[in-house]
Amino acid sequence: MTSLVNPSCCEHIIMLYNNDDERNEVAINYINEGLKKGQLAVYASVDASDTSYISERLSKITKYKENMNKGNLLVFSLKAFYYRALDGDLESFKDFKALLEEIVKERIAAGKSHEVIVVADCADNLSRRKKFDECIHVERWWQNTHFEWLRNNQKITVVCPHPNLILTQNSYKRQISNQHSLILTALTK
Amino acid sequence: MNPRQKENGITLNKDDVVSSMRTAKYDTSITKGNRILLVDDEMDIISVYKERLSRDGFRVEGYSDPEKALLDFKPGAYDLVILDIRMPKMNGFELCREIRKQDDKVKICFLTAFEIQKTEFEKVLPSIKVNGFITKPVHIGDLCSTVQEVLSNSKAGYRRNHD
Numbered sequence: 001m002t003s004l005v006n007p008s009c010c011e012h013i014i015m016l017y018n019n020d021d022e023r024n025e026v027a028i029n030y031i032n033e034g035l036k037k038g039q040l041a042v043y044a045s046v047d048a049s050d051t052s053y054i055s056e057r058l059s060k061i062t063k064y065k066e067n068m069n070k071g072n073l074l075v076f077s078l079k080a081f082y083y084r085a086l087d088g089d090l091e092s093f094k095d096f097k098a099l100l101e102e103i104v105k106e107r108i109a110a111g112k113s114h115e116v117i118v119v120a121d122c123a124d125n126l127s128r129r130k131k132f133d134e135c136i137h138v139e140r141w142w143q144n145t146h147f148e149w150l151r152n153n154q155k156i157t158v159v160c161p162h163p164n165l166i167l168t169q170n171s172y173k174r175q176i177s178n179q180h181s182l183i184l185t186a187l188t189k
Numbered sequence: 190m191n192p193r194q195k196e197n198g199i200t201l202n203k204d205d206v207v208s209s210m211r212t213a214k215y216d217t218s219i220t221k222g223n224r225i226l227l228v229d230d231e232m233d234i235i236s237v238y239k240e241r242l243s244r245d246g247f248r249v250e251g252y253s254d255p256e257k258a259l260l261d262f263k264p265g266a267y268d269l270v271i272l273d274i275r276m277p278k279m280n281g282f283e284l285c286r287e288i289r290k291q292d293d294k295v296k297i298c299f300l301t302a303f304e305i306q307k308t309e310f311e312k313v314l315p316s317i318k319v320n321g322f323i324t325k326p327v328h329i330g331d332l333c334s335t336v337q338e339v340l341s342n343s344k345a346g347y348r349r350n351h352d
Contacts, residue, residue, distance in 0.1 A: 040313070068309070068312065069312060070312075071312040074309065074312075075309075076303070076305070077303075079304075080302075080303065080304060080324075081303070084302075091302040091325070092302040092303050094275060094302070095275060095302040095303050096302075096303050098274050098275050098280060098282075099274070099303070099305075099314075102280070102282045102314060103313050103314055106314055106315070
């Protein structure tokens with residue numbers, strides 16, 4: 001798993017997982033690794049407003065309360081993003097991008113690391129529900145945003161988990177993977 | 190009017206329009222005369238919000254140019270400032286900081302297409318003192334009560350902690 005959680009900075013990563021446990025474990029590993037490096041870690045999930053579901057995951061994040069209080073960890077709900085993405089509406093993502101960029105500016109001013117790791121599962125939820133065209137629309141937006149961040153020397157890495165089996169069975173694996181800068185496949189223990 | 194029109198973050202339902210024309214859902218005597226500065230680069234949003242808020246007694250000034258809004262801003266002139274986030278020349282966060290330099294009492298809220306708790310927002314952006322968020326798309330029939338809520342909640346929120 002080590003090679004998975006230590007990719008070079010500023011990538012837009014598709015992380016293909018084989019089961020839910022693997023997805024959750026890898027997502028948390030990315031968050032913890034980012035926090036260890038002093039990065040801002042953003043856990044952006046469609047399930048973030050589901051208290052019982054998210055609290056179980058948060059408990060696995062290193063010193064999550066302390067990190068949240070210090071502003072090093074942001075848990076962000078993508079529920080509204082998901083429903084708007086189903087209508088092809090990406091306004092929420094654009095506001096989220098503006099928020100992230102402002103946070104980075106603030107961290108630089110405060111002498112903190114300007115590197116950010118974002119684990120976002122909106123497109124994952126679209127894949128799981130076989131909303132592939134909507135998923136591609138979202139991932140294309142992330143990829144364009146990734147290019148913009150690269151051009152502006154903004155060190156933001158975005159990790160997008162996706163269900164390997166569903167994408168393979170529905171022949172969307174290549175198309176969705178192509179909207180990323182790095183393809184990783186989780187290895188079942 | 191179509192049963193449902195959605196454009197630029199404004200959602201209009203036929204029922205919303207009818208109900209908002211019939212009666213306000215809160216005591217308008219409390220909000221009557223409250224002065225609001227609305228800054229959004231989309232003129233149609235300003236126009237619709239201004240019309241609806243004015244109908245319930247709010248006094249609204251709208252700007253589509255954030256730099257002009259800042260230039261004309263006068264401390265103590267408003268009870269509430271509503272800011273869009275993404276605007277050309279100067280975004281809502283920057284404008285908020287500049288307004289705060291001149292007026293640390295005025296209540297400020299952001300129009301956002303995402304949901305975030307004020308406490309979480311303050312942890313990641315501690316330099317921005319905001320009183321609340323109005324989440325888009327805004328149902329026009331609920332706009333006044335949402336604004337009223339921000340005005341009421343903020344009295345017990347940011348103001349108490351920071352004064």
